[in-house]
Amino acid sequence: MKEHPLALIVDDEPDILELLELTLAPMGVACHKAVDLAEARQYLQQHSFDLCLTDMRLPDGDGIELVRLISQHFPETPVAVITAHGSVETAVEALKSGAFDFISKPVDLQALRNLTNAALRLPLRYPQRERRTRYRLLGESAAMRAVRSKIAKLARSQAPVYISGESGTGKELVARLIHEQGPRLEAPFVPVNCGAIPNELMESEFFGHKKGSFTGATHDKRGLFQTAGGGTLFLDEVADLPLPMQVKLLRAIQEKSVRPIGSEKEISVDVRILCATHKDLAALVKEGSFRQDLFYRLNVIELPVPPLRQRASDIPQLAEHILSKLAGINQITCPKLTSDALEALQVYPFPGNVRELENTLERAMTLCDSEIIEAKDLHLPKAEPPSTPTSLPVGSxxxxxxxxxxxxxxxxxxxxxxxxxxxxxxxxxxxxxxxxxxxxxxxx
Known part of the structure; x- marks a missing residue:
C-alpha cells in the first residue's frame, strides 16, 4: 500500500461525503471532496490521486462521465462508482466504461475498506506493454500480443471477465495471469469446473453448509466463495451450470454475499469472478438454457483466446517449450523437430489446440527411435476430403x-x-x- 494515499470523493450529499471520509481516514487515506463533476475536474488537474470514489448521480452529469474522463486522461487512478441498491445495469455500464469496481448504497463499510485496499495495492505504473506474461503465455503472433496486452489492463480492474475460446486454448492460464497481475495476487485463486460438480452437491460446494443441515453434514463446511475470499473465483465451463444454480449464483454475485445451507445469516464475500467456457454462451441464452441476466453480469468484458490454427506462427516456439519441459520431466536429452515436422505441425488445424499439440509431441517423443522427430513420427490424422454422394440407397x-x-x-x-x-x-x-x-x- 502507498505511504500517503490521496482519494478524490465525489458526491452531492454531505452525509455520504462525511461517511466516506470517516471510513478512509483510519486507513491513512486523505480525501479531497467534490460535490459535482466541475469541481472533480478541477481537483484532477491539481493533484495526483491514488483512488477516486464517485456517486452515479451528480448535479451536472453522472459518474460514468467521470469514469471515462479518468480512464482516458488519468489511467493510473482507479475509479469506483457508488450505485443505487440493485442497480445492476448501471454497475455493469460503469465497469465497461473503465471503472475499477462499484459499491452499492447503503454503503457497506467493510466492502468499502476491501475496495480501497484492493485499489491501493495496484502497481503505481499503468502497464503500457505486455511484459511479464510473455514467458508464461507463449507466442509472438499479433493475436497473442493482443491477449497479453488485454490481460495487463484487465488485471487493474475488478470487473468480471468472460474468457471465451475453444477447448485446449489455455483459458485457465489466462485467468491465472489476470489474477497474478492484479491486487489480489496474495489471496487465493480458486478454479472450479462447473461441469464436474453433481447437481445435488452444487449449492453446498459453492456456498458451504452448517453442521446437521442435511444427512451427512457432520461438520461446518466453507464454500468456494469463502475459500476464494479476497481473491479470485474462476468458474470454468460455466455453461454447464443448471438453471436453478444460475439463479443462486447471480444473487451471490450481485449481493456480494452467500448463505450457507442451514444458516439463517448471510456472509459477505469479497471475490473477483472470472469465467470461461468453450461453448457459445450467447447462443445458449437464445436457447433458454443460460440465463440472460447472469450472462450480462458475467460478460462485462469478454476476452477471446484464439485457437491454435489462427496463430500457426507460434507453433515452433510452443513446440520447443513443450519438448524442453517433457525432456526435463523424463530426464532425457531434448529432441529436435525436423523442418518437415514443423511444417506438418503448422499445417495441421489442431482442433484440440495447445492441449492436442502437447499430446502429439509427447506421443512422438515416446515413440521415435532417436533424438530427431520427423513428420512421420507425429502420426497426425490426415484430413479426409468431404464426400458428396450423388445418391443414397433407398431407406438408408x-x-x-x-x-x-x-x-x-x-x-x-x-x-x-x-x-x-x-x-x-x-x-x-x-x-x-x-x-x-x-x-x-x-x-x-
Missing amino acids: LEECLEGVERRAILQALERTHYNKTAAAKLLGITFRALRYRLKKLELE
Missing part, C-alpha cells in the same frame, strides 16, 4: 447419419487417446450424451 438415411456420427466419435476418441471426457468436450456434447451414443452405436 438413418444408416447414413449413424455412419457420420460413428466416424466423428471415433475420430474424437483417437485424437484424445480414448479419453471419453475430453472426446465429449471436443464434440461439444456432455459426457452422458457421449455414453448414450457409444451404447447406441455399439462402440462401447
Whole structure:
C-alpha cells in the first residue's frame, strides 16, 4: 500500500461525503471532496490521486462521465462508482466504461475498506506493454500480443471477465495471469469446473453448509466463495451450470454475499469472478438454457483466446517449450523437430489446440527411435476430403447419419487417446450424451 494515499470523493450529499471520509481516514487515506463533476475536474488537474470514489448521480452529469474522463486522461487512478441498491445495469455500464469496481448504497463499510485496499495495492505504473506474461503465455503472433496486452489492463480492474475460446486454448492460464497481475495476487485463486460438480452437491460446494443441515453434514463446511475470499473465483465451463444454480449464483454475485445451507445469516464475500467456457454462451441464452441476466453480469468484458490454427506462427516456439519441459520431466536429452515436422505441425488445424499439440509431441517423443522427430513420427490424422454422394440407397438415411456420427466419435476418441471426457468436450456434447451414443452405436 502507498505511504500517503490521496482519494478524490465525489458526491452531492454531505452525509455520504462525511461517511466516506470517516471510513478512509483510519486507513491513512486523505480525501479531497467534490460535490459535482466541475469541481472533480478541477481537483484532477491539481493533484495526483491514488483512488477516486464517485456517486452515479451528480448535479451536472453522472459518474460514468467521470469514469471515462479518468480512464482516458488519468489511467493510473482507479475509479469506483457508488450505485443505487440493485442497480445492476448501471454497475455493469460503469465497469465497461473503465471503472475499477462499484459499491452499492447503503454503503457497506467493510466492502468499502476491501475496495480501497484492493485499489491501493495496484502497481503505481499503468502497464503500457505486455511484459511479464510473455514467458508464461507463449507466442509472438499479433493475436497473442493482443491477449497479453488485454490481460495487463484487465488485471487493474475488478470487473468480471468472460474468457471465451475453444477447448485446449489455455483459458485457465489466462485467468491465472489476470489474477497474478492484479491486487489480489496474495489471496487465493480458486478454479472450479462447473461441469464436474453433481447437481445435488452444487449449492453446498459453492456456498458451504452448517453442521446437521442435511444427512451427512457432520461438520461446518466453507464454500468456494469463502475459500476464494479476497481473491479470485474462476468458474470454468460455466455453461454447464443448471438453471436453478444460475439463479443462486447471480444473487451471490450481485449481493456480494452467500448463505450457507442451514444458516439463517448471510456472509459477505469479497471475490473477483472470472469465467470461461468453450461453448457459445450467447447462443445458449437464445436457447433458454443460460440465463440472460447472469450472462450480462458475467460478460462485462469478454476476452477471446484464439485457437491454435489462427496463430500457426507460434507453433515452433510452443513446440520447443513443450519438448524442453517433457525432456526435463523424463530426464532425457531434448529432441529436435525436423523442418518437415514443423511444417506438418503448422499445417495441421489442431482442433484440440495447445492441449492436442502437447499430446502429439509427447506421443512422438515416446515413440521415435532417436533424438530427431520427423513428420512421420507425429502420426497426425490426415484430413479426409468431404464426400458428396450423388445418391443414397433407398431407406438408408438413418444408416447414413449413424455412419457420420460413428466416424466423428471415433475420430474424437483417437485424437484424445480414448479419453471419453475430453472426446465429449471436443464434440461439444456432455459426457452422458457421449455414453448414450457409444451404447447406441455399439462402440462401447
